[in-house]
Amino acid sequence: MILDRLAREVEALIFASDAPLSIEKLCEYTGSGEESVHQALDRLNKAFLDQQHALIIIEVAGGYRLATDKDFGAIVSQLFEGRKPGKLSRAALETLAVIAYSQPCTRMAIESIRGVNCDSAIRTLLERDMIRISGRMETPGRPLLYSTTRMFLEYFGLTDLDHLPRYEEIAELLCMSSSEMEEKDLFGAADEE
Amino acid sequence: MLSNSxxxxxxxxxxxxxxxxxxxxxxxxxxxxxxxAHVADQYLEYIRGAHELNLDIASEYLVMAATLTRMKSKSLLPIHRIDGEEEEDPGAELRRQLILYRTFREIAKELHRSEEVWTDIYTSPGERDRWSIDNTSIERGQTSLLDLLRALDNLSEDEIELPAQRIQRKLLTVPECIQTLDKIFHTGDLISFRSVVGLQPSRAKIVSYFIAILELIRREWITFQQAYPFAEIELKRTERWTVDS
Known part of the structure; x- marks a missing residue:
C-alpha cells in the first residue's frame, strides 16, 4: 500500500510534534479539511497495521500522537527503568477519581466522599503532577481547590474530561440529595464487582 | 473472642x-x-478485633463506629414525632455516602485498568519527560509551595557554571623564612620578633618564622632575649651566620 501525500504529511507532523496534535492543528498545517485528515489518519493506521509496525497513532488528551504498540510495553519499559514512577495506590486513585469528577474541589469535599483523611494521597497526586492547585474557595478559611492536569488525561489515555467513564451520570449523582438518590434505585443498578 | 473474619x-x-x-x-x-443493629454490631466487632490485634485504628473508623451506634440506638427507641416536623431518616445520609463512595471506588478501578493499559504504551522520544510540563498559565493564588520548590529544583538541575576559582594556599617554608631573615637582618642588628612577622600575621607565618628562629638559635646564628614571659622576643644576628653560610 502506497501512502498518499496527505497521509505522509500527517505522519511527519505527528512524529515531529512535541505535544499531541489536535485535529484542528493538523487541518491548519496541511491545509486540508477535517474529513480528509481523519481519513488520512485511518489510512496511516491501516498501513502501520498491514505492514506490522510496532507503531500506531493514538488519540489522547485532545490530540494525536505516535505511540508504540502495547505488546512492546515490556521491552520499551527497559529504556525508562528507574525513571518511570510506580503505579498509583488505591487511595490515590480514589482521590483522583473524586477530583476528576467534581473539580475544582476542596480537600474537605474529597474527604466527605471517601470518608478518610486524604492528605497523603493529595500530596502524592500533586507530586506526580496528576492534580494541581487551581485556586481557593472564597469561603471562611479560603481552602485550596484542586483540579486535574493534562498529565492526568495523558496518563490514563483520556482525550478530555468528558471521556471519563460514566461522566454525565456521575456529575448528576454528585448534585443529588439523599432523597433523590433513594428514588433512583441506584443500588440495584450498580453492579458490585 | 475473635471471629476469623x-x-x-x-x-x-x-x-x-x-x-x-x-x-x-x-x-x-x-x-x-x-x-x-446488625450492621453496627458487625462493624464494632471489626473495630474491636482490630483493637485486640493492637492495630492503629484511624479516627475516621471510630467516628463511623459512633455514628452507627447512634443510629442503632435510634432505631431501637420509639420515635417521637413532633407535629409538622418531618423526622429525617438517619440512614438516608449514610446511604448517600455509601452510593457516592461506591461509585468512585468503581471509577478508581476503571482508572486502574486504564493505567495498566496506558503504562504499556510509549510515545515518541522525550515526550514522557515533557508530560510533566503543565502549560497552563499561572494565575495569582494558583501556585503553591510545591511549585516554588519544583522551580528551584529545576534551577539547580540546570548546570549553572560558576567561574571556577582555585585558591592556592601560600606555603611558607622554614628555609624561605631563613632566607628572608638573612636579607633584612644585618650583623649586630637587634630586631624584635614582632617586626619580623609584620602586622596581623597569619598563624602559619608566625609558626614558620618561630621555627626558623628556633633553627637559627640552634645553629647559633642568632641570639635572643626575652625580658619576661610573653614579652617581646628580641633577636640579634651573630657573626657565625655570615661565616657559616
Missing amino acids: CRIQLESFEGPLDLLLYLIRRDEIDIYDIPM
Missing part, C-alpha cells in the same frame, strides 16, 4: 465506608433496608 487487617480497607460496603456485601444486605 476479624483477623483481616483493617489496613486493607480504604476507610470506614469501604469496610461498611464490605460488610453489606458479605452479609447480602439490602442497602435500602439496612438492619442498623
Whole structure:
C-alpha cells in the first residue's frame, strides 16, 4: 500500500510534534479539511497495521500522537527503568477519581466522599503532577481547590474530561440529595464487582 | 473472642465506608433496608478485633463506629414525632455516602485498568519527560509551595557554571623564612620578633618564622632575649651566620 501525500504529511507532523496534535492543528498545517485528515489518519493506521509496525497513532488528551504498540510495553519499559514512577495506590486513585469528577474541589469535599483523611494521597497526586492547585474557595478559611492536569488525561489515555467513564451520570449523582438518590434505585443498578 | 473474619487487617480497607460496603456485601444486605443493629454490631466487632490485634485504628473508623451506634440506638427507641416536623431518616445520609463512595471506588478501578493499559504504551522520544510540563498559565493564588520548590529544583538541575576559582594556599617554608631573615637582618642588628612577622600575621607565618628562629638559635646564628614571659622576643644576628653560610 502506497501512502498518499496527505497521509505522509500527517505522519511527519505527528512524529515531529512535541505535544499531541489536535485535529484542528493538523487541518491548519496541511491545509486540508477535517474529513480528509481523519481519513488520512485511518489510512496511516491501516498501513502501520498491514505492514506490522510496532507503531500506531493514538488519540489522547485532545490530540494525536505516535505511540508504540502495547505488546512492546515490556521491552520499551527497559529504556525508562528507574525513571518511570510506580503505579498509583488505591487511595490515590480514589482521590483522583473524586477530583476528576467534581473539580475544582476542596480537600474537605474529597474527604466527605471517601470518608478518610486524604492528605497523603493529595500530596502524592500533586507530586506526580496528576492534580494541581487551581485556586481557593472564597469561603471562611479560603481552602485550596484542586483540579486535574493534562498529565492526568495523558496518563490514563483520556482525550478530555468528558471521556471519563460514566461522566454525565456521575456529575448528576454528585448534585443529588439523599432523597433523590433513594428514588433512583441506584443500588440495584450498580453492579458490585 | 475473635471471629476469623476479624483477623483481616483493617489496613486493607480504604476507610470506614469501604469496610461498611464490605460488610453489606458479605452479609447480602439490602442497602435500602439496612438492619442498623446488625450492621453496627458487625462493624464494632471489626473495630474491636482490630483493637485486640493492637492495630492503629484511624479516627475516621471510630467516628463511623459512633455514628452507627447512634443510629442503632435510634432505631431501637420509639420515635417521637413532633407535629409538622418531618423526622429525617438517619440512614438516608449514610446511604448517600455509601452510593457516592461506591461509585468512585468503581471509577478508581476503571482508572486502574486504564493505567495498566496506558503504562504499556510509549510515545515518541522525550515526550514522557515533557508530560510533566503543565502549560497552563499561572494565575495569582494558583501556585503553591510545591511549585516554588519544583522551580528551584529545576534551577539547580540546570548546570549553572560558576567561574571556577582555585585558591592556592601560600606555603611558607622554614628555609624561605631563613632566607628572608638573612636579607633584612644585618650583623649586630637587634630586631624584635614582632617586626619580623609584620602586622596581623597569619598563624602559619608566625609558626614558620618561630621555627626558623628556633633553627637559627640552634645553629647559633642568632641570639635572643626575652625580658619576661610573653614579652617581646628580641633577636640579634651573630657573626657565625655570615661565616657559616
